[in-house]
Amino acid sequence: MTSIKDVARDVEMSTATVSRALRGLQGVSDETRARVLESSRRLGYVPSPSAAGLASGHTRTVAVIVPRVTQWFFAAIVQGAEEVLREHGYDLLLYNLAGDASARHRVFETSLLTKRVDAVLVFSLKPSPDELERLSHLGRPVTIVGADMPGWATVRIDDHEAAATATRHLLDLGHERIGYLGGATEGVLDFTAPSARLAGYRGSLEQAGVAQCPELEADGEFTVAGGLRASRDLLARPDRPTAIFAASDEMAIGTLRAARELGLRVPEDVSVIGIDDHEMASYFDLTTVSQPVHEQGRVAAAQVLAALGDEDWRPEQVILPTELVVRRTTSRPQART
Amino acid sequence: MTSIKDVARDVEMSTATVSRALRGLQGVSDETRARVLESSRRLGYVPSPSAAGLASGHTRTVAVIVPRVTQWFFAAIVQGAEEVLREHGYDLLLYNLAGDASARHRVFETSLLTKRVDAVLVFSLKPSPDELERLSHLGRPVTIVGADMPGWATVRIDDHEAAATATRHLLDLGHERIGYLGGATEGVLDFTAPSARLAGYRGSLEQAGVAQCPELEADGEFTVAGGLRASRDLLARPDRPTAIFAASDEMAIGTLRAARELGLRVPEDVSVIGIDDHEMASYFDLTTVSQPVHEQGRVAAAQVLAALGDEDWRPEQVILPTELVVRRTTSRPQART
DNA sequence: TTGAAAGCGCTAACAG
DNA sequence: CTGTTAGCGCTTTCAA
Numbered sequence: 259m260t261s262i263k264d265v266a267r268d269v270e271m272s273t274a275t276v277s278r279a280l281r282g283l284q285g286v287s288d289e290t291r292a293r294v295l296e297s298s299r300r301l302g303y304v305p306s307p308s309a310a311g312l313a314s315g316h317t318r319t320v321a322v323i324v325p326r327v328t329q330w331f332f333a334a335i336v337q338g339a340e341e342v343l344r345e346h347g348y349d350l351l352l353y354n355l356a357g358d359a360s361a362r363h364r365v366f367e368t369s370l371l372t373k374r375v376d377a378v379l380v381f382s383l384k385p386s387p388d389e390l391e392r393l394s395h396l397g398r399p400v401t402i403v404g405a406d407m408p409g410w411a412t413v414r415i416d417d418h419e420a421a422a423t424a425t426r427h428l429l430d431l432g433h434e435r436i437g438y439l440g441g442a443t444e445g446v447l448d449f450t451a452p453s454a455r456l457a458g459y460r461g462s463l464e465q466a467g468v469a470q471c472p473e474l475e476a477d478g479e480f481t482v483a484g485g486l487r488a489s490r491d492l493l494a495r496p497d498r499p500t501a502i503f504a505a506s507d508e509m510a511i512g513t514l515r516a517a518r519e520l521g522l523r524v525p526e527d528v529s530v531i532g533i534d535d536h537e538m539a540s541y542f543d544l545t546t547v548s549q550p551v552h553e554q555g556r557v558a559a560a561q562v563l564a565a566l567g568d569e570d571w572r573p574e575q576v577i578l579p580t581e582l583v584v585r586r587t588t589s590r591p592q593a594r595t
Numbered sequence: 596m597t598s599i600k601d602v603a604r605d606v607e608m609s610t611a612t613v614s615r616a617l618r619g620l621q622g623v624s625d626e627t628r629a630r631v632l633e634s635s636r637r638l639g640y641v642p643s644p645s646a647a648g649l650a651s652g653h654t655r656t657v658a659v660i661v662p663r664v665t666q667w668f669f670a671a672i673v674q675g676a677e678e679v680l681r682e683h684g685y686d687l688l689l690y691n692l693a694g695d696a697s698a699r700h701r702v703f704e705t706s707l708l709t710k711r712v713d714a715v716l717v718f719s720l721k722p723s724p725d726e727l728e729r730l731s732h733l734g735r736p737v738t739i740v741g742a743d744m745p746g747w748a749t750v751r752i753d754d755h756e757a758a759a760t761a762t763r764h765l766l767d768l769g770h771e772r773i774g775y776l777g778g779a780t781e782g783v784l785d786f787t788a789p790s791a792r793l794a795g796y797r798g799s800l801e802q803a804g805v806a807q808c809p810e811l812e813a814d815g816e817f818t819v820a821g822g823l824r825a826s827r828d829l830l831a832r833p834d835r836p837t838a839i840f841a842a843s844d845e846m847a848i849g850t851l852r853a854a855r856e857l858g859l860r861v862p863e864d865v866s867v868i869g870i871d872d873h874e875m876a877s878y879f880d881l882t883t884v885s886q887p888v889h890e891q892g893r894v895a896a897a898q899v900l901a902a903l904g905d906e907d908w909r910p911e912q913v914i915l916p917t918e919l920v921v922r923r924t925t926s927r928p929q930a931r932t
Numbered sequence: 933t934t935g936a937a938a939g940c941g942c943t944a945a946c947a948g
Numbered sequence: 949c950t951g952t953t954a955g956c957g958c959t960t961t962c963a964a
Contacts, residue, residue, distance in 0.1 A: 612950055624950090627949080649958080710957095
């Protein structure tokens with residue numbers, strides 16, 4: 259394995275100069291730099307990240323902690339982040355919790371990240387006070403995506419407003435019995451979105467003077483299967499809702515499925531709206547409130563990179579816009595036959 | 596930042612002993628180990644991976660190269676691999692090519708991986724001869740998932756057989772005009788599956804004595820959008836096929852959509868079958884040939900870990916089983932009205 | 933613009 | 949069972 263010494267010997271210079279030349283530092287003559295570059299290419303020299311990291315204190319690696327890569331939403335954020343990181347020569351260390359509490363514990367509590375990464379990106383997880391404590395002890399830039407955490411650098415949408423938009427869309431169409439599919443507001447994979455969306459839903463009903471029915475709020479676990487399960491119950495009720503607002507497109511897709519199983523037509527018998535604009539949403543003709551998923555990953559990555567390059571960088575809270583996308587799963591309620 | 600020296604000083608032992616105790620090596624008295632453990636916990640000591648890597652030559656990190664994490668199929672493989680790696684204390688470095696040729700070039704050609712990882716997992720990409728050359732120069736275990744690469748450690752399904760199973764299912768139902776949706780058999784995101792599946796399709800037709808129609812073979816790019824596009828053409832033909840076999844579920848989902856747009860009923864007017872058993876497949880009632888996606892990731896990770904622990908480990912070719920899953924998008928062809 | 937020297941924090945022989 | 953001694957391959961002062 260060829261090392262920096264081999265290159266130094268080859269160009270008859272010190273390793274210090276070779277190092278400087280290779281990293282593009284100034285104070286190296288053009289001629290020397292050219293010779294170093296040529297030599298290291300010829301010798302097939304590749305610097306050792308371990309050695310560089312040990313000596314410099316930077317690993318040029320960023321940790322990305324994500325609830326579950328198999329969900330399109332999270333994967334899309336990761337992809338956005340990966341692009342930006344790669345463009346800047348940073349590597350991405352993926353920690354996929356996959357609903358495993360012990361995995362979560364290991365990543366956060368055992369300080370797995372210490373001395374290992376230059377920055378941390380936390381996606382769609384609401385760190386516990388304890389975990390936040392650990393994160394801040396890292397002394398490294400941290401950006402949290404999808405959660406509202408005052409004092410921390412965050413990137414998210416206005417979840418309350420997104421939910422309100424969806425609910426208002428249904429209200430405007432004339433619906434009054436509107437079911438809600440959300441998820442646990444506490445737990446291993448918690449983030450602040452579920453509670454904010456629930457509040458947005460309730461708030462809109464209230465503002466419209468529509469009675470709130472606790473029995474129309476169900477837990478869809480933010481998955482297709484969960485949405486299917488919860489919708490079956492909701493739609494099998496004698497006083498079933500004329501519309502369902504699912505706080506995520508995956509749950510909405512579950513709802514579409516439940517409706518079909520029960521022989522209900524969408525949107526004639528029941529309107530369905532989601533949030534996200536999932537990649538599959540258009541194939542289901544799903545009306546939804548879109549959010550810039552990929553972009554959130556990009557912005558988050560850009561944020562920690564900026565922090566890395568700027569001593570007195572202050573945490574920023576970035577809120578990205580959402581937009582109502584009307585497709586064909588929502589319409590005016592039909593008179594019940 | 597507390598280092599191993601601090602712990603050594605605290606327990607009044609050498610750093611070597613502390614290192615041994617912490618790594619669980621034998622030849623350390625129980626009492627010493629206990630004291631070291633207690634001390635490092637109390638002092639909040641966390642070893643530096645850079646230093647350990649530099650000294651030992653192992654980074655306890657594995658690179659995972661994937662075409663596109665946002666596709667469920669790839670994300671599921673990654674998740675499988677991540678689980679196994681994490682269980683063994685390895686970190687996962689994610690390289691998401693996302694159709695970007697320059698990204699691919701950088702990862703493979705510029706020896707990004709050298710000195711950075713202990714092993715490499717390549718998912719659903721067929722490395723070029725040049726890339727294989729680089730990979731073997733790494734001198735590290737490499738496992739390739741989803742491609743048939745003699746001489747290399749691989750994990751995959753029998754793509755030819757999976758395609759044949761799907762085609763035979765349609766033939767058995769009585770279909771004779773069977774469209775095929777595949778993808779480029781060369782290109783940035785190539786792997787060997789597309790050609791093997793196409794061959795499986797053609798072979799089955801031939802064996803059944805059914806005429807092959809080149810005009811019924813289309814490129815669906817292995818995506819929903821591509822499948823939709825290609826199916827629109829196929830299904831708009833006056834002599835449209837009575838069934839379509841899509842070489843991936845995502846393309847099959849695109850086909851379902853195209854059928855709906857054209858006012859064709861599935862399966863009455865056109866039968867549709869895919870391959871994968873995508874997480875969404877059951878919600879579309881899609882008949883498919885399932886493959887153990889998650890498991891392929893697990894096996895691949897287990898394979899490189901085994902290689903890492905065994906000097907004279909030989910590359911193995913693992914082939915995982917597939918199974919026909921009949922749902923409701925396939926049936927006997929109807930007499931054309 | 934370049935070099936010498938001193939680590940970074942750990943592991944790996946080799947002794948004892 | 950434990951310690952000593954060398955590094956691993958870079959980066960970073962400090963000089964020149």
